[in-house]
Amino acid sequence: MDWTRPNWNCDSGSADYSPEETLLYDEDVKAETDHLYERVRDVILPDEWPVHAPLIAAINRLKKERGAIILAHNYMTPEIFNCVGDLSGDSLALARMAADVEEDIIVQAGVHFMAETAKIMCPDKTVLIPDLRA
Numbered sequence: 001m002d003w004t005r006p007n008w009n010c011d012s013g014s015a016d017y018s019p020e021e022t023l024l025y026d027e028d029v030k031a032e033t034d035h036l037y038e039r040v041r042d043v044i045l046p047d048e049w050p051v052h053a054p055l056i057a058a059i060n061r062l063k064k065e066r067g068a069i070i071l072a073h074n075y076m077t078p079e080i081f082n083c084v085g086d087l088s089g090d091s092l093a094l095a096r097m098a099a100d101v102e103e104d105i106i107v108q109a110g111v112h113f114m115a116e117t118a119k120i121m122c123p124d125k126t127v128l129i130p131d132l133r134a
Contacts, residue, residue, distance in 0.1 A: 080109050
């Protein structure tokens, strides 16, 4: 394992590491996310927060830019469930909630059948699943 490029370093996915492409915990990210830390402080240590915060900030920015809403299932990791999810609950409840949202893009943080159920409930909306391995 190459410890100079740890796997938790959030780069753009390119094979060559470039500091410009890395999500950093800078003053902007700190300002965007520090209020969210209170939601997860019992499960994420203060020293770990700078690893999560840049991703949370990037997801929340992208969500706002695209006019999307994130449905977070109960078993999502704390930073997703508490810091980026807009609606939370179990699978059927999330699909029902999705039918009532104004946003045209629904991101289902969960497994395939949950995204499929949301699509059945919202046939005119775009339903995305962030990880096809889920």
